[in-house]
Amino acid sequence: MEPREWALVGCLGTEGRWSTAGRILSDAGQLADYLLFEIHDAPSIDEARPYGERAPLRYEELQERMLTVSRKRFIACGGSEDGVSRQWLLETDDVFVDRVAQFLKSAGRSIVLDISCMPKRYFFPILRTLLEDAGIEDLAVAYTAPASYGSVLSVDPDECVSLPRFDNQSAHDRDRVVVVAAGFEPHGVVELLKRDPGETVAVHVMLPFPASSSSVRKSWEFIRSIEAHLPAEAKEPIRVDPLDVPGAFEMLKAVTRDGTVHATLGPYGPKTLSLAMCIFATQSDRTGVLYSQPMSYNPRYSSGVAIDSATGLKKCHLYPLRLSGRDLYSLSSDA
């Protein structure tokens, strides 16, 4: 890929990896502009105000402190607060997508979306908007792997509903495919597996593999927790390399007959598999995405940045989705 000047959309967060992609671009002299979301937990859209007269969420106080530290370090390194947009976790998507739209007016035509620390309810509608913007010539998604995960990732998941802009329940599609990516916390997955009388539902579980032994163990625990609700044929999961976004996309195409069958996706697994689901669902008007959004994230969701033992480089992966105006993922088998 020839050098470009990229505009970065990402998050200013509490985890060590929030700034990795930006730093790499900046060190390479390829960071033209940036928009960083600083996302704050809140118990509901209506309670989107600092706690004072209400009980703070589990991690709110720690989150505030850690975000303040991150912000100060960012500024100390030459970052500008003009590029930081403070938002509530549960903010309606029109607000933050609109912020991205405003940013794009002056950001150039090469965009990197860093999803490393971005909640799925943010990155799904944002990526959809970017993919649907024909004015963007180059689009890539960055993901930085952490060195380790916290023991508790998040708490108080909300009810399982569609991710913003990814609802697509049809009245007439009686044949449906459900694909769930196994993750660490199966909140609301049972809701995803519900079926109406008369519906024929084929269920597939994606097992991220190969992965670290602790991740694999947690994935199997996830599957075991929903096993009673899985049909017999779904109890043997499909192994998908968590870093193989194109492979995951092809798997989705295969089980949905290139998107011709109505599908419901559950992005509970690694962000990279969620990325494949987002790309797929954006292209398929017969696909919805359901998820249980946590109310509060552990600020110590992860720590550090994973290092490639062979190269000594940080494991920051870049997935091109569009280059020079050409989309690299397509539902059509001819692509």
Next chain:
Amino acid sequence: MSTVNPFEELYVGEMIPPHEFVDLFSSVLLAHSRPLFQQGNVVVKGVYGSGKTMLLSLLKPEVRLAYAARGEQLPLPPELNKFVGAGISIGRSGALEFGRYRHADEDLACELFGDFLNYRLADDLLSSVAKLGGNELVATSLGMSTDRRRLDSLARAIAGHRCWLGYLDGVRSLPDLHARVDARIRLHQASLRARGAHPDDLISTTTSVGEPLAVIAEALAEFDVIDEQTRVYLRIDEYDKLTTLSQVPSQLGLALRSVINAAISVRDPRVFYRIGTRPYGWRESALSVFRSTDTLMQDRDYAVVDIDQILGRSEYRPSPVFEQFAGDVFERRLKWCGLIAEGSSFSDVQVGSAIERVLGRTPSTAEKAAGYIGPASTTRGLSLENDWPADWREYLFGLAEEQPLDAKIGEAWLRRQVGTGATPTVPGDLDVRPWTSPSWWASNRRILALVHIAARTRERLIWHGSDDVLRLSGDHILAFLSICRNIWEVWARSGGLEDAADNERRAIGPVPPLVQSVGINTASDSWFKRIAKMPRGDTRQLFISELATALKRSLMADGTLSHPGYNGISLTLLELSNGPDVRQFLDDAADWGDLIEKDHTGMDRAQRRKYYIAPLLSPKFQLPVERRQEPRYVAVDTVRRLMRGLPVDFDVVMGEPNQLPLFEDREGE
């Protein structure tokens, strides 16, 4: 004998396959929910797992067809059986998407929401008619005629009506109509994804909520697709999600609900709405009607079928209705697994109800006390002060040999007397017990005394028998089934099932008390873990744990048994209104079945609401289940502290509301 656990599947509402529904559905609640099958709009309220969705499922065509496949009608009197049902769930139909973003023109958004509901319900209604009409038995019973020519004529008539503002012009057949309706729904979905860029043809052909559905219902009768006596019920389930989902701005949620309310307010005799909601999703104070200054009024615009009220969560005992309901469900499950022959009743084989025969009798409180203490050292349940008069010590030790529970109550009474400086005269006879006058003083303290004895003897509280199981269920059918499942599992693991005959004429049970107790404790642990698996449940679980711990600590520290009601908390309605975050949290907890709540008038004459942890959690936290006397008064800040997992010591004054200690006892409470 079958080794399958009859209670393994804890179906929640719509997940139950129709053919299993026929076997498992209990008609006990039907007698108390007749409005659901009569004319008029009905709101069905019930906490999670109360049986609300099962009841609403009876309106679904698939369920009627499942009964027909058995050659049966729905379990309803003939005059209530004639209806066609259709419906949607707010969460699963795409309707919720209207509440996911702020609209530039909220009124337009509401109109489009109404239009979306119209098309969704129309689609399901037409599908339901086709499904039901395709079954000869059902078609005959509903007076249906669904030949192709008739249905196509129907479709043309429906499509030609002005209510659609021309959108359905050109429809020639029923498949055409379905396709056009589906296209409309997809148009809405595409428009919602675009977040506000509504196509002009969508706006210009927006239908008025409810009107097209009434038109369809009228046409169905006019074309003799259904006869004139057949009613049309339109089900909208998960109504509460519009305002309880954290991701929907509450003002917008209320506006969207007002659209549904508008359809109800018309009271159109051609269609009747069935609204399914959790209790706090239907507040009488928030029933505005879209584009009207009117609000919905119960009895005028709708009737209520309140599952929780029907099941009557009594203070002391499970309600008779719940007992009957649970008993019927229990027996059906056993039949479903072949443990009772089909066509026979449990009482054909064994005397008494199924629950009583399988689980046996619950021992009295006195018997339980004797069980904790055991025969070896009858006085080990007592904790007498060293400086008490010797004659009193002798009296209480003597009483403990025969009546350990009474002795414990006596101990508490004496401690209370001594604490006030009194020196009562010791009775000369063990049969004389000064604390039994008034009689309700002692009777109100029996359960708490038992808990103290168990703690003193380092025994876990024991639960077994039909009364205990029903009491721990808290009038909640899902809790009841969870208990049964766990008891059966332990029984199977202990080899108990092997001992029962492989012959349905031999009695099943009773399950040994120890097996039941282990099963109940397991069920309690599972019920606690379940809290965190429910939406927004982590904080609720933490709160329940902290609250229960604080209550237990306080109850155990109370050597005078002064406050037997302190296994619950109470807040004034004023406090709750000043702490909306706390109010919403407690409402949520009640809706999910983690707390039982009830309005009451406090000793301070204030209007209050009291909360108790779900009875099935009592074994885990070793708390008494019975709810007697006045609960502990607390402030919202205490609740906030508990929500954060911070310890609370109820016995340290923390600025709590003044609870009048001298008047906490009232007869009969």
